[in-house]
Structures are given as structure tokens and as C-alpha cells.
Amino acid sequence: MISRTELTATVRGEVLTLLPERALFWKMQGTLFIADPHWGKAATFRAGGIPVPSGTTDESIARLDALLDRTSADRIIFLGDLLHAREGRSNEMFASLALWREARSKVDLILVRGNHDKSAGDPPAQLRIQCEDAPYSMMPFVLDHHPRPHRDGYVLAGHVHPGIRIYGAGRQRERLPCFYFGKDVAILPAFGDFTGLADVGLAEGDRVYAIADSTVLQIV
DSSP states (O other), X not given: OOOXXXXXXXXXXXXXXXXXXXXXXXXGGTEEEEBOOOBTXXXXXXXXXXXXXXXXXXXXXXXXXXXXXXXXXXXXXXXXXXXXXXXXXXXXXXXXXXHHHHHTTTSEEEEEOXXXXXXXXXXXXXXXXXXXXXXXXXXXXXXXXXXXXXXXXXXXXXXXXXXXXXXOGGGOEEEEEEEEEOSSEEEOOBOSSSOOOEEOOOOTTOXXXXXXXXXXXXXX
16 A cells, blocks of 8 residues: 655645645545646647557546545535646547546536636536536635636636756756745645646745655745
């Protein structure tokens, strides 16, 4: 069994668990927050003639199952970009998702639409995913895809695919996905594969938690 290390962060009086599977868990509300799955991105590449591996959706589903088993969450909220592009809407992908949804029929699924969702379209009705435009309130949080402050609460968002550079001895360096917590906004790491990483700029008081394999560790 793989040993996993997770951390907690307190935001607006609420305790959030940072999971190495690149998800955030709000235990009090039984809710998992996941940003940027970008399902269908590999299929989009293949449709464009780029030979990338298949099976990434199945790997993503396996991680979701592991998260649900560990947390007993009864709700998943996707913070945008559930689907990557209209070209990636393959029958194979939706068949895998439909089987998973049947097995997890008691879990509530909510999508706060992101920029890719608006072009890729909402998921099929059979997946029973409630689709909402941002911002979506779940006080004391405001859920969005874009990391922009909101007057009504602390924002949980995605979009950026945040990463942090780690430096070691002998000029060793690594860029790792991370959770970023600023004064008014938190940015979750991208859940999907083939998403890349973007460096986050830090201000005084910001907190950053890097994900190294199965471990979450606080950097600043």
C-alpha cells in the first residue's frame, strides 16, 4: 500500500484537507473540490494527429475512486474545465464515465463552468452533473474557475495549473504542482494530465503547498 501524506489549511475558520491526488477536501461538508480535469484532452491531441497515449480518463477515474473511498465524500465540485474541447468528446471516454457514474450514483456532482467548458459543451445528461455558471456560492467560499477575488467570500478556483520550483543541492531543481493560498483566493492544482504547470507569483503571507508524488508539503 502506498503511504500518503496530506496536510490541512484553515481558511475563514474552515479546515480544508490538501490531498496528494491534487484535490481539496472540506470534511465538514463532505465535499471534494477538483480543478481542471480536462477530460478528453488526449483524445483532442489524437484527433489533431498527435500520437499521445490513451487511457488517461481511466487513470483519472481511478484517482477519483481512491479519493471517494478515503474521504467518504458525498459531493464532488469541479472548479471548471471538466472537458477540454469539443473534439475530445469521444464515445469511449463517455462510456467510461457513464460506468463510473453508475457505480457512484449516490455522489452529487457539480460543475462550475470554466472557459473550456463553454466551448466543449456541458457533459451528457446521463452523467447527472449539475452545471452552474461562476461564481457559485458555498459560504464562506465562492467557487469559480478563474482566480479572482469576490466580495462575498473566499474564492476557490483553478485555471492557472499552479506550480512551484524547488531547488536543491548541486543545482538540482524540480517544478511541482501545488496548492496556492493567497489573501482572498486559493488556486488548486490541475487534476488532469497533459495540463502543464505555471509558476505562481507570491506575496507576503501567501501559503504554498507542493505535491511530491504521494506527499503534500508546505513550501512557504
